[in-house]
Amino acid sequence: xxxxQQLSYKYALTAFFLFGLQGIVxxxxxxxxxxxxxxxxxSYTSGRAFHLNISLYWPLLGMFAAIYxxxxxxxxxxxxxxxxxxxxxxxxxxxxxxxxxxxxxxYQEGREYLEALWPFKVATAxxxxxxxxxxxxxxxxxxxxxxxxxxxxxxxxxxxxxxxxVPNLFVYQHPTTDEIAKFLVVxxxxxxxxxxxxxxxxxxxxxxxxxxxxxxxxTAVYLDVIFIAFAGILATGHxxxxxxxxxxxxxxxxxxxxxxxxxxxxxxxxxxxNVSVKRFSELxxxxxxxxxxxxxxxxxxxxxxxxxxFFMAYPPIxxxxxxxxxxxxxxxxxxxxxxxxxxxxxxxxxxxxxTVLNEKSYRWxxxxxxxxxxxxxxxAGGLLLAGGLQCYFWRIIGLSIGxxxxxxxxxxxxxxxGGGLYAMGSLGLTFxxxxxxxxxxxxxxxxxxxxxxxxxxxxxxxxxxxxxIEKAKIMEQVLRKILERLKKDR
Amino acid sequence: xxxxxxxxxxxxxxxxxxFFGAIYSSVAGNKLQSMTDQELKGKHVFEQRACIECHTLxxxxxxxxxxxxxxxxxxxxxxxxxxxxxxPLISGAKSKKHISxxxxxxxxxxxxxxxxxxxxxxGWPPAVQNKQAR
Numbered sequence: 128x129x130x131x132q133q134l135s136y137k138y139a140l141t142a143f144f145l146f147g148l149q150g151i152v153x154x155x156x157x158x159x160x161x162x163x164x165x166x167x168x169x170s171y172t173s174g175r176a177f178h179l180n181i182s183l184y185w186p187l188l189g190m191f192a193a194i195y196x197x198x199x200x201x202x203x204x205x206x207x208x209x210x211x212x213x214x215x216x217x218x219x220x221x222x223x224x225x226x227x228x229x230x231x232x233x234y235q236e237g238r239e240y241l242e243a244l245w246p247f248k249v250a251t252a253x254x255x256x257x258x259x260x261x262x263x264x265x266x267x268x269x270x271x272x273x274x275x276x277x278x279x280x281x282x283x284x285x286x287x288x289x290x291x292x293v294p295n296l297f298v299y300q301h302p303t304t305d306e307i308a309k310f311l312v313v314x315x316x317x318x319x320x321x322x323x324x325x326x327x328x329x330x331x332x333x334x335x336x337x338x339x340x341x342x343x344x345x346t347a348v349y350l351d352v353i354f355i356a357f358a359g360i361l362a363t364g365h366x367x368x369x370x371x372x373x374x375x376x377x378x379x380x381x382x383x384x385x386x387x388x389x390x391x392x393x394x395x396x397x398x399x400x401n402v403s404v405k406r407f408s409e410l411x412x413x414x415x416x417x418x419x420x421x422x423x424x425x426x427x428x429x430x431x432x433x434x435x436x437f438f439m440a441y442p443p444i445x446x447x448x449x450x451x452x453x454x455x456x457x458x459x460x461x462x463x464x465x466x467x468x469x470x471x472x473x474x475x476x477x478x479x480x481x482t483v484l485n486e487k488s489y490r491w492x493x494x495x496x497x498x499x500x501x502x503x504x505x506x507a508g509g510l511l512l513a514g515g516l517q518c519y520f521w522r523i524i525g526l527s528i529g530x531x532x533x534x535x536x537x538x539x540x541x542x543x544x545g546g547g548l549y550a551m552g553s554l555g556l557t558f559x560x561x562x563x564x565x566x567x568x569x570x571x572x573x574x575x576x577x578x579x580x581x582x583x584x585x586x587x588x589x590x591x592x593x594x595x596i597e598k599a600k601i602m603e604q605v606l607r608k609i610l611e612r613l614k615k616d617r
Numbered sequence: 618x619x620x621x622x623x624x625x626x627x628x629x630x631x632x633x634x635x636f637f638g639a640i641y642s643s644v645a646g647n648k649l650q651s652m653t654d655q656e657l658k659g660k661h662v663f664e665q666r667a668c669i670e671c672h673t674l675x676x677x678x679x680x681x682x683x684x685x686x687x688x689x690x691x692x693x694x695x696x697x698x699x700x701x702x703x704x705p706l707i708s709g710a711k712s713k714k715h716i717s718x719x720x721x722x723x724x725x726x727x728x729x730x731x732x733x734x735x736x737x738x739x740g741w742p743p744a745v746q747n748k749q750a751r
Contacts, residue, residue, distance in 0.1 A: 160681055163707055163708070163709045163710035163713050164710050164711055164712050164713050171670065171671070172667035172670040172671070173667075175670045175679060176667070176670060235664075235665075235667045236664060237663065237664025237665055237666065237667045237668065237669055238664065238669070239669045239670075239677060239678055272618070274618035274619055274621075274622045276618075279622060279625070283625075283629065290633075300651070300652050300657060300660075301644075301649045301650075301651075301652065302660065302674060302675070302733060302736070303644070303649055303675075303736065304644055304649065306675055306677060307640055307644065309677075345618065346621070349618075349621040349622070349625060352625055353621075353624060353625050353628050356625060356628045356629040356632050357628050357632060359632075360632040360633060360635075360636045361632060361635060361636050361639075363636065364639075366677075368739070368741070369675050369676055369686075369738045369739065369741035369742075370675040370677075370738070371649070371675065371736040371737060371738055372643040372644075373642075373643050373648075374739045375639075376639070376643070377739070379639060446740075446741060446742075446743050447743060449676040449741070450673040450675075450676030450677070450678075450680065450684055450742070451680060452680050454676075454680070455680055514680075517680070521683075522742065522743055522745065523745070524745070525745035527683075528682065528683030528708070529708035529709075530708075532681060532708040532709055533708065533709055536709065
């Protein structure tokens, strides 16, 4: 256990906290769409901007936690600068708090997703630079082989975070250029940077809990990141179809989006092939929850992001579904379904590395995960129905958007109900995590002395006990045989 | 592993170069029309009023208010002007109205919408067969 790993705890805890907040604001907005006369304490526009911004920032914080935690472990040494991990934390969290605070107060820039005053954007960029710098220096002096797949994919992922964010620091005149720059973050952070980091971290996690062997997964990771690099970047074209760029983007986006099924297939194949589910019952409670969350993420990766995305990116279909609630359904499934669950899994794993999750909380955690999953499904289902009908009434029959809204309201209510369930799940899970952590909260922020009882130690002790019992059974049989032999001899 | 690592880096670099190259070739030179001062100010009105949270532009934004890309072409200047100065109720509401703009803001925003209307979006949004006006 390295000090750098302990320093990442606070990132994970903050990510969980923000995740809990996200649901509440969203439910308010969803209700306002069904009951337009409702007056909320926060205006709809600020609320939506808050929801979108927090949806980029909390997974980012969680990924930072996972990178610092697993990079240090995988490179077999402390991070180059532990001070920088702390500085980076306060910089990033300070930025997030200020961004969200200014949004709630109504200081909006009117740009979807990346609504932050300019200094906060610079601060976000600096955070990603600090991360990459620390990783580079660590990588340079790492006493392990430099081609280790997990390290390479985490490092390149972090570097591309900077590359895709920086164009958004500039101000553009033309709305088309705005859109081009926006999707470098909205699409490429998720589909490229966080995906690379996610694959690396996930592989490291699976190796650590003993679900796979390193030499088996190494090639799979490389194959996956090569496909991501090949298809993922140019697939951004599917966001550029109708924003005022030449028509060749329809071809670029269409072809490369279709090829995005390749990395998803590799991921699915290598998971099924290499991960042994047989050992699931032997995992610790924490690892079971982690695997449950990873399983959810994989599910949405294949169906929500992969399959739905595959059809939607086909230009003739996209022409009709673009800019309807179907887009919204896809965004929820791909952003929260894939990355949200993955980041939750990673943060959960990290937070309960040294703290023990008690039996009662463990059971409640499953209920929370159930609520998150069913909430998300209902929400996405409602949005898909609403979007499908919106597309038909508005785009095909030609009703006005007002008349369309009246007709699809029941499905938006379904979405709000799903959202409510989801928010209960998210609040519940956050509450359970913070409650379990609370007695050691100071330790999570300040101390660097390991806690006395460590999850990993307990698991090891239990494994040894199981081994003893197993051996005892064998011994018992041997003793019986000896006894019988003795009886016969007599 | 060295070989796989290198091929990853090569694929990554080629993809990035191709991607940014394609972006450059679609915005460089005079590919995008330049905006007048008034249109640019109109864009700022659009941003200050956070229109994007309820409406979409090029299909991106909020899904409840409808798309504004071709609003100028579909509704015409007179209708839009009246709409912004004396806004009607928002759909489904009994008391809540669409936000109103000052006459100066209205002119600027309409200039911006006229500009957006002129952007070539390769035939998007799809034309409706039996268009019942508005």
